[in-house]
Amino acid sequence: MKQFILKIFTLILLVTTILGLFNMRKITEKTYVTLDVDYLTILKQDLFSLMMAYPHDIVDIEIENKHTVYLILKSGEKLLYDDLKNKTETEKLQNPDLQDMMSELYLLGPVNGLMPENYNPGRIRVYPLLKEVYGANQVEIEKNLTGIRVNSSYHRFNSNNSASLHLNQALDELTHLLKDAPHLWSYLHPIGGTYNFRYISNTNRLSPHSFGISIDLAIHKDDYWQWTSRKAGEKRLMSYPQEIVDVMEKHYFIWGGKWGLFDTLHFEYRPEIIIKGKYFNSQPQTLWYEKLPVKEEKVTNIILLIEERLKGFIVLFSFHL
Numbered sequence: 001m002k003q004f005i006l007k008i009f010t011l012i013l014l015v016t017t018i019l020g021l022f023n024m025r026k027i028t029e030k031t032y033v034t035l036d037v038d039y040l041t042i043l044k045q046d047l048f049s050l051m052m053a054y055p056h057d058i059v060d061i062e063i064e065n066k067h068t069v070y071l072i073l074k075s076g077e078k079l080l081y082d083d084l085k086n087k088t089e090t091e092k093l094q095n096p097d098l099q100d101m102m103s104e105l106y107l108l109g110p111v112n113g114l115m116p117e118n119y120n121p122g123r124i125r126v127y128p129l130l131k132e133v134y135g136a137n138q139v140e141i142e143k144n145l146t147g148i149r150v151n152s153s154y155h156r157f158n159s160n161n162s163a164s165l166h167l168n169q170a171l172d173e174l175t176h177l178l179k180d181a182p183h184l185w186s187y188l189h190p191i192g193g194t195y196n197f198r199y200i201s202n203t204n205r206l207s208p209h210s211f212g213i214s215i216d217l218a219i220h221k222d223d224y225w226q227w228t229s230r231k232a233g234e235k236r237l238m239s240y241p242q243e244i245v246d247v248m249e250k251h252y253f254i255w256g257g258k259w260g261l262f263d264t265l266h267f268e269y270r271p272e273i274i275i276k277g278k279y280f281n282s283q284p285q286t287l288w289y290e291k292l293p294v295k296e297e298k299v300t301n302i303i304l305l306i307e308e309r310l311k312g313f314i315v316l317f318s319f320h321l
């Protein structure tokens with residue numbers, strides 16, 4: 001009899017616990033307030049990378065209700081950092097917030113092979129930011145274009161935010177490399193293209209070439225995921241000269257060869273992605289800014305601004321169990 005009562009008691013306890021867990025799940029389905037160090041660290045690193053990358057166009061940070069972060073643009077427009085939505089990769093591409101754009105870490109340096117198809121750092125773009133920096137429409141963008149000379153051909157590139165300046169510097173370095181490494185010539189010439197106002201095929205999203213911030217180097221049949229197999233694409237990727245990638249990354253160009261949906265001839269001026277990959281490629285041991293060159297005044301100023309604006313910030317977490 002005693003054993004029977006004990007069994008009933010255990011059963012009641014078990015049912016109560018399960019019901020309790022179920023209720024807790026219901027509560028957390030809504031919004032749960034917590035202080036999450038990792039979230040805060042990544043938030044600050046993202047804000048830093050963006051402010052360093054677009055120093056003339058991002059002028060401030062604003063916090064609403066202690067938890068909603070906006071970047072303030074020169075025009076007065078506000079860009080939301082985190083919409084707290086869980087999105088698929090496609091939804092992120094179509095309707096990203098700043099956090100989505102910064103979410104996949106771009107690894108600098110050599111690659112071991114193709115990235116997985118769903119890993120495409122820098123392929124997500126927040127268009128209001130690009131429009132603010134490089135021009136709101138085709139007419140405005142074209143006013144900001146400048147001529148770039150490559151060997152004997154001319155191409156157009158956006159001069160805002162030092163994009164054309166960095167491309168010119170990169171091309172000078174690559175031309176210099178050619179003297180000792182003539183095999184690089186076939187990867188560089190003829191240039192595939194730069195400015196071209198067009199939509200990405202089968203989408204309603206503008207190509208980064210539309211803003212004059214991307215360059216396609218010499219075209220090869222196995223350069224694009226839609227043209228070839230992953231096997232042939234990887235073979236081409238592994239034969240691609242690392243010197244070219246290094247020079248381009250040094251000048252804040254991300255490489256389409258590091259996208260799972262590879263675009264090996266494509267380089268895109270995305271300083272925010274390079275800065276994040278350079279300084280924040282591992283979890284900090286102590287401070288979120290421990291790897292930054294804090295002796296540089298502009299670096300210190302941005303760190304101080306972030307710390308000041310985020311005082312009293314509360315991390316809001318949305319659970320979707």
Ligand SMILES: [Zn+2]
Binds near residue numbers: 209215216263265267
């Ligand atoms: Zn391209």
